[in-house]
Amino acid sequence: MGCVRPLCVPRERRTVGPLGDTGRVLRSVVLVRRGDDVEAHEDGTVTRLGREDLPAWVAAREPGHPRWVWDDATRWYPGLLAAGVRVERCTDLRLCHGVLRRSAHVDQTLLAGADTDGWDALSPVTADEPALFALADPADRLDPIAELARQQAALAASPELRRLGLLLAAESAGALVAAEMQHAGMPWRADVHDRLLRDLLGPRPVAGQRPAVLERLLPEIRAAFGQPVMNPDSPTDLLASLRAAGLEVTDTRSWTLREIEHPGVEPLLRYKKLLRLMHANGWSWLDAWVRDGRFRPVFLPAGVVTGRWASQGGGALSAPVQLRPAAVADEGWRFVVADVAQLEPRVLAGMSRDAAMAEAARARDLYQGMVDSGAVETRTQAKLGILGAMYGGTRGESGAMLPRLTRRYPAAVGLVEQAARAGERGEVVSTLLGRGSPRPGPWSRGDADDPATGRAADSRRRAWGRFTRNFVVQGTGAEWASCWLADLRNRLWRLGDGLLTDRPHLVFFLHDEVVVHSPAALADDVAEVVRAAAVEAGRLLFGSFPVDFPLDVAVVRSWADADAPLDPAAEDGNLPAEVPDTDVRAV
DNA sequence: CGTACAGGTCTA
DNA sequence: TATCTAGACCTGTACG
Numbered sequence: 171m172g173c174v175r176p177l178c179v180p181r182e183r184r185t186v187g188p189l190g191d192t193g194r195v196l197r198s199v200v201l202v203r204r205g206d207d208v209e210a211h212e213d214g215t216v217t218r219l220g221r222e223d224l225p226a227w228v229a230a231r232e233p234g235h236p237r238w239v240w241d242d243a244t245r246w247y248p249g250l251l252a253a254g255v256r257v258e259r260c261t262d263l264r265l266c267h268g269v270l271r272r273s274a275h276v277d278q279t280l281l282a283g284a285d286t287d288g289w290d291a292l293s294p295v296t297a298d299e300p301a302l303f304a305l306a307d308p309a310d311r312l313d314p315i316a317e318l319a320r321q322q323a324a325l326a327a328s329p330e331l332r333r334l335g336l337l338l339a340a341e342s343a344g345a346l347v348a349a350e351m352q353h354a355g356m357p358w359r360a361d362v363h364d365r366l367l368r369d370l371l372g373p374r375p376v377a378g379q380r381p382a383v384l385e386r387l388l389p390e391i392r393a394a395f396g397q398p399v400m401n402p403d404s405p406t407d408l409l410a411s412l413r414a415a416g417l418e419v420t421d422t423r424s425w426t427l428r429e430i431e432h433p434g435v436e437p438l439l440r441y442k443k444l445l446r447l448m449h450a451n452g453w454s455w456l457d458a459w460v461r462d463g464r465f466r467p468v469f470l471p472a473g474v475v476t477g478r479w480a481s482q483g484g485g486a487l488s489a490p491v492q493l494r495p496a497a498v499a500d501e502g503w504r505f506v507v508a509d510v511a512q513l514e515p516r517v518l519a520g521m522s523r524d525a526a527m528a529e530a531a532r533a534r535d536l537y538q539g540m541v542d543s544g545a546v547e548t549r550t551q552a553k554l555g556i557l558g559a560m561y562g563g564t565r566g567e568s569g570a571m572l573p574r575l576t577r578r579y580p581a582a583v584g585l586v587e588q589a590a591r592a593g594e595r596g597e598v599v600s601t602l603l604g605r606g607s608p609r610p611g612p613w614s615r616g617d618a619d620d621p622a623t624g625r626a627a628d629s630r631r632r633a634w635g636r637f638t639r640n641f642v643v644q645g646t647g648a649e650w651a652s653c654w655l656a657d658l659r660n661r662l663w664r665l666g667d668g669l670l671t672d673r674p675h676l677v678f679f680l681h682d683e684v685v686v687h688s689p690a691a692l693a694d695d696v697a698e699v700v701r702a703a704a705v706e707a708g709r710l711l712f713g714s715f716p717v718d719f720p721l722d723v724a725v726v727r728s729w730a731d732a733d734a735p736l737d738p739a740a741e742d743g744n745l746p747a748e749v750p751d752t753d754v755r756a757v
Numbered sequence: 758c759g760t761a762c763a764g765g766t767c768t769a
Numbered sequence: 770t771a772t773c774t775a776g777a778c779c780t781g782t783a784c785g
Contacts, residue, residue, distance in 0.1 A: 403780080403781085404780085404781060404782090405763090405764060405765070405780085405781070405782095406764095406781075406782075407781095421764080421765090422764085422765080423764085423765065423766085424765085424766075442765090442766090443766090445780095446765080446766060446767080446779085449766095449778090449779045449780065450766075450767070450777095450778070450779060451767090473776090474775060474776065475775085476774085476775065478769085478775065478776080480775095480776065480777080481776090481777075482777085483777095484777095484778095485767075485768085485777050485778060485779085486768095486777085487767090487768055487769080487776060487777060488766085488767040488768035488769090488776080488777060488778080489767085489768075490766095490767060490768080491767090491768090492767095509769095513769090514769095557773075557774090558773070560773090560774075561773035561774050562772090562773055562774080563772095563773040563774095564772090564773080565771090565772085565773085568773075569773095629771090629772065632772075633772065636772080636773065636774070637774070637775090639773095639774085640773085640774040640775075641774085641775095643774090644769095644774065644775065647769095680768070680769065681768085681769045681775090682769065683769080
């Protein structure tokens with residue numbers, strides 16, 4: 171991909187975007203494993219070196235701004251980072267292969283090779299210990315040089331070269347960000363986390379025992395339902411006990427129980443909530459996922475079909491708001507927490523070039539913007555209507571809003587409707603930058619009901635239409651976020667000096683939210699570049715089309731404070747009052 | 758006894 | 770009769 175220059179900026183400006191400095195000719199260096207050695211292929215010359223010499227060799231080359239081409243960043247970059255080497259840019263053949271293979275804008279015959287199946291099947295490496303090389307790695311049977319040539323040929327022949335090239339560049343940058351976030355880790359105070367748990371649950375129980383607070387709630391619940399041996403830990407037992415108590419329930423979900431007027435419901439819900447907290451993010455979570463004051467989930471760019479990131483380990487994508495107080499910046503450092511309000515409706519406005527919706531998006535609150543322009547009466551109507559349009563909701567209030575939204579925002583609604591119809595016909599739909607949706611199963615084309623589920627063919631087609639409807643918006647939203655991240659990564663690097671973790675650096679990313687760990691003195695600069703990167707992402711995706719992506723940015727000591735920024739005068743007011751001297755987690 | 762799945766709850 | 774998207778991951782339970 172060394173020849174690709176997706177940014178359409180004049181060369182003399184030497185603007186730095188997701189691809190790094192575009193003002194110079196890009197050189198690619200392809201890294202290939204050969205047993206214990208590494209071959210570096212560069213302009214026809216081959217350098218062979220021992221694996222232990224690689225970090226120093228890469229570091230020495232880095233000032234020339236090469237593009238490092240490798241089979242898969244998770245197999246190379248953690249080792250480099252561990253050796254203190256950060257690279258500016260790469261081509262991640264695994265991720266690029268995934269995009270190109272599914273893109274409707276690519277001639278698939280150009281990607282066909284002897285090891286295409288191997289590239290299709292290549293999985294990221296997610297071991298905790300970032301070894302530079304694994305034994306018996308299936309990646310070793312793949313030829314990165316041949317694959318690079320195929321990908322370059324496929325890209326060059328694509329009618330959507332610019333957009334696809336941008337997507338590949340952003341995807342590769344994402345691979346770097348993911349490895350760097352795992353390397354740096356999210357600062358996490360086990361002592362604060364433990365105190366939160368003890369406040370809510372009581373002291374850490376020995377294995378197999380209930381925490382004290384749950385133990386106290388239990389008789390209260392049993393008495394209220396008149397079921398002296400009921401066990402709310404077991405869904406089966408709980409359902410049976412509730413029915414024995416005369417309640418006509420068919421499941422034990424919280425929102426089901428909340429509808430019931432019964433004195434036992436309140437303590438039961440409290441019990442379930444606390445039990446869930448202990449299971450999902452309790453003491454064993456701390457033991458498993460927090461080491462040396464850092465929470466290090468594995469981030470997997472494009473781990474979701476829409477292009478969103480997935481994660482492994484520690485449930486990073488569902489880090490409960492309740493525990494965010496435990497994420498505390500290091501002494502003398504701050505978190506800069508930024509998120510985009512209503513990313514997906516804004517993306518929809520941009521990709522459909524719907525002028526009226528873009529006008530509403532000029533407001534900080536897009537839904538309020540819709541109200542102010544007279545499209546709908548209330549903010550709730552706006553939100554329900556938009557969500558219904560993007561998710562395919564037809565019932566209730568969201569469905570009822572659709573005709574009005576269609577009249578007011580014909581391009582935006584038309585785009586998602588078209589995506590839904592295409593999906594119902596079994597066609598592939600594409601995001602703005604050219605990520606293709608997966609093909610539906612073969613059953614979707616026939617009229618037969620699914621023998622496995624008994625679901626009617628018609629119902630399955632509509633379900634697939636809802637998926638493709640959402641795919642184009644969620645997927646393009648992920649592309650915006652990838653460009654934001656990639657550009658932000660470059661800007662953060664230039665703010666500081668030294669190692670990655672000496673400078674402001676990304677520590678968390680969740681669809682439309684980033685957390686940057688920054689020296690306190692640079693936090694305001696970080697806030698500025700976070701906004702600048704968002705502007706750049708909008709420009710990269712939508713050019714001069716006027717759609718805004720306003721950010722909420724907060725400079726805080728704890729992640730939990732992001733929603734209520736600190737008064738600078740009371741700088742340390744939100745920190746825990748005191749930190750225990752002893753580690754009470756010892757069992 | 759180990760694996761697979763269902764149920765539930767957290768995230769955007 | 771009822772279907773509004775994408776995930777992670779815990780437990781208990783059924784099954785081979």
